[in-house]
Amino acid sequence: MKLFVLAVFAALAVGTNSQGFKCPPKDGQYEDSRQCDKYYDCIDGEAVAKLCPDGLVFDPLIRKRNKCDQPFNVDCGDRTELQNPQPRGPCPRRNGFFAHEDPAVCNKFYNCIEGESIEITCTNGLHFDEFSGTCVWPASAGRQGCVETSNILKDGFSCPGGGASKDANGNKVVHPKFAHPTDCQRFYVCLNGIEPRDLGCQVGEVYNEDTQRCDSPENVPGCEDWYKDDPAAPASKPSKKN
Template identity: 45%
Template structure:
């Protein structure tokens, strides 16, 4: 690890010597490496490196900002520092797909090499290119097992107000917290209620466990977790 740190410092030092600063002081991107940038002061360049997994946002030379790659257009700056992976994290920071190839509705948010598992909102899959959750046909990931054995019924499904539901939902046959969304009435997708809630097939919504017959004791003895998406780095 010490060798890697010293090597990275040496690379930054050499890069800083080779970079020609603009006349105006500020923060400027390296022309080749997206996570390498320079602090220019009176024509003198000091090389700096974003944390592993983040890249330099070069829109404003007055701002020193490293962000996730999906928020930055690196253009021709294709190179990156050597990754520093840890268990569950391909790089130290960022949003990454779940290691289980069939868990498309979950993702890992890594901060300083520590992975945190998070679920997508019901019916959505994680898209690593955008670091967001989106519809299955937009993400285009093969996750057939999440809806294996489930088909959508023929015809319209009426909601509590008597109107046809464009994306009707149905309870999971074995798990009170889970349900299925039939997108456009024909394409089944897996969904899950937030921790502490269960699916209520009478209201087509997630509800308190004690309000759903047969699911009253679903969370008994289980620690509740916060199922909220983290803010982007």
């Protein structure tokens, strides 16, 4: 998932002290030799030192007036220094894309614009990669200790791994179903084999794991008497004969 966020950032002047920087003959904006988010605005040979908004860095290769961009888009080279961070809430700097503050939550991140954060969830199965500012496959992100809490239901069920589910004919099941271990009426569906949903049959029916459908209790061994004490349940249907 690639994100494109449009925002207008104003550069911050840090005073007329250019610390000995000598402007080239051509007016323009030029990078500092040590600090990646600092640059010089040269007009008529006079240099004014400026800073990019906190979290952004200066890219001399951008062919537009605003040359401050996300760090993952810029090769700073030996310009390793940065201004002091200005954190706010979950944003370690005022601008940028940042991982969730809980290192176990790898599928969520923040888009910070001038200290205002927007929490974003990756497409299911992907992890946020701070080096690229995008959501990628877990193997590419290489993050450790991730816990996919969004893929665990309140009762503890999570979709089993081990490859794609197949039906009796050997065909791939895109959204496999699983019986509830203690409730005959309920069952689980794993969307795309990953994201669990807790569903249930209508009153009077139970889930048949063999047919992967809701069925009459008489057709599901162990669930024949599931509704015997439920006066609201409709009368049982006769067992199906082959």
